Amino acid sequence: MKSKASAPGKIILFGEHFVVYGIKAILCAINKRVTVLAEDIPENKIIIKSRIKDLVLSPNIPISQVDFQLRPFYYLADKIIKEQNEKSGMQITVDSEIPLGVGLGSSSACCVAGAAAISGVFTRNSREEILEMAIEAEKTIFPNTSGADCTVCTHGGIIQYDKQNGHSKIDSKPKFHLIIANSKIEHSTKEIVSKVKLFKEENKEKFSNICNEENNLIEDVLICLNNNDFGGIGKSIIKNQEYLEKIGVSNEKLRNMIEIANQSSFGSKLTGAGGGGCIFALTDESNKEITLQQLKENNYECFSAMIDFKGLDTF
Numbered sequence: 001m002k003s004k005a006s007a008p009g010k011i012i013l014f015g016e017h018f019v020v021y022g023i024k025a026i027l028c029a030i031n032k033r034v035t036v037l038a039e040d041i042p043e044n045k046i047i048i049k050s051r052i053k054d055l056v057l058s059p060n061i062p063i064s065q066v067d068f069q070l071r072p073f074y075y076l077a078d079k080i081i082k083e084q085n086e087k088s089g090m091q092i093t094v095d096s097e098i099p100l101g102v103g104l105g106s107s108s109a110c111c112v113a114g115a116a117a118i119s120g121v122f123t124r125n126s127r128e129e130i131l132e133m134a135i136e137a138e139k140t141i142f143p144n145t146s147g148a149d150c151t152v153c154t155h156g157g158i159i160q161y162d163k164q165n166g167h168s169k170i171d172s173k174p175k176f177h178l179i180i181a182n183s184k185i186e187h188s189t190k191e192i193v194s195k196v197k198l199f200k201e202e203n204k205e206k207f208s209n210i211c212n213e214e215n216n217l218i219e220d221v222l223i224c225l226n227n228n229d230f231g232g233i234g235k236s237i238i239k240n241q242e243y244l245e246k247i248g249v250s251n252e253k254l255r256n257m258i259e260i261a262n263q264s265s266f267g268s269k270l271t272g273a274g275g276g277g278c279i280f281a282l283t284d285e286s287n288k289e290i291t292l293q294q295l296k297e298n299n300y301e302c303f304s305a306m307i308d309f310k311g312l313d314t315f
């Protein structure tokens, strides 16, 4: 039996880092996808084929011995094979349009599409059940995950998330184009989160003031989203970037990319942990091409994406 599923990547529109300290973040799914094909095979092996590497492993080995990035797939296949009490194995083929390790949700999309495809070989599960499995699988690589990334990859659209209230869907369906540019600087989310923690400890009052400003900004953004006010959202994007600058998670390359993107878009900022990774610029039909062109002329790798409203798809 073959089972196939795909899930979108994501970006953090607002609130990265501050979300760690209780402020609300806004995330959206983007129309770049990971597709996973799973099939049972007679041999008692777990075979994973991906752009990272190909693996052939026996079931039942400790997860710590599996290649870091491919752990979620192994975890899911091993669990499902055990649950089915099967003597057979599973082959998993991963195909992705999402760049790796730059904060665009490649790993959560893998977990969601992986959970749906792998479990789908034997049973049909609800989206909620798949999301639960995906978060469990993501914990094999990010034990402290909030689950927000997997949530937005499963349901698509825009979500708000905060530590106290968890996630909820934002119903607006804006048709903006996001220009995403990759700094090609690898970053470690863990290291940058620790750096921000240090900044907070050394600048308690300053940090608390920035958190308050971010909180007010997010409230404004929610109104702008409701009113389809791209200009207003753009202004908030620029302000949010200023706050991220203040806490030290930007750098010269990101600043340069943002400066270029701000010339023609409604506003741009880094997305995710910072220190590298990606920036995004908010545009519509009127300024999308020129923003792309200006970033490309400066030799930045970039592409245009829209919000994905579909989320998880199974075939």
Ligand code: PMV
Residues within 6 Å of the ligand: 012, 015, 016, 017, 018, 019, 020, 102, 103, 104, 105, 189, 193, 271, 272, 273, 274, 277
């Ligand atoms: O770069 P990403 O997509 O892993 O985002 C990190 C977001 C942070 O707020 C910096 C950390 C977190 O756990 O929320």
